[in-house]
Amino acid sequence: MKEEEKLSFLEAKQKIEAWCAYRDRCHHEVYQKLRDYGIDDEDTNALLSHLIEYRFLDEQRFAESFVSGKHRIKKWGRNKIIAHLKQKRIPSRIIQTALKEIDPEEYNKILYQLALSKWKSKKGKNFEIKIKVQRYLVSKGYEFELIYNALEDVENNLKE
Numbered sequence: 001m002k003e004e005e006k007l008s009f010l011e012a013k014q015k016i017e018a019w020c021a022y023r024d025r026c027h028h029e030v031y032q033k034l035r036d037y038g039i040d041d042e043d044t045n046a047l048l049s050h051l052i053e054y055r056f057l058d059e060q061r062f063a064e065s066f067v068s069g070k071h072r073i074k075k076w077g078r079n080k081i082i083a084h085l086k087q088k089r090i091p092s093r094i095i096q097t098a099l100k101e102i103d104p105e106e107y108n109k110i111l112y113q114l115a116l117s118k119w120k121s122k123k124g125k126n127f128e129i130k131i132k133v134q135r136y137l138v139s140k141g142y143e144f145e146l147i148y149n150a151l152e153d154v155e156n157n158l159k160e
Contacts, residue, residue: 007037015037021056027059031048034047059091059094063090063095077137080140111142111146114136137150
């Protein structure tokens with residue numbers, strides 16, 4: 001923001017409350033937004049404390065909704081989810097707690113479905129397809145061991 005466009009403390013408080021109420025945010029996102037508003041460190045810390053106190057800001061809630069959304073909607077694997085949460089400076093203990101929300105059975109089912117649909121969309125020799133699907137699943141954030149097992153299942157089911 002330009003120097004003349006800095007918000008007052010009250011204006012920033014109202015805007016940031018509305019922004020946080022719209023969807024869950026992490027501390028880092030809110031901190032950056034307040035800096036963009038031109039709010040100084042002292043007022044930024046006061047606003048962060050206010051947002052936490054009035055539950056506009058809750059990192060555990062943010063992490064849980066992030067994990068749920070990225071897994072169910074975008075079909076991301078644990079590795080990609082962890083990387084993005086770390087990028088948002090979420091503490092490891094909060095990340096681990098949020099990841100427990102993922103049902104292992106559902107996780108493996110989604111992985112299998114992704115592998116199967118990607119496999120069917122590819123043409124070529126089986127080993128070439130397998131490498132392409134494996135690369136795709138790694139980019140989605142799935143673990144190597146689970147990818148290996150899913151690809152074995154897909155290969156066996158397609159042979160039948």
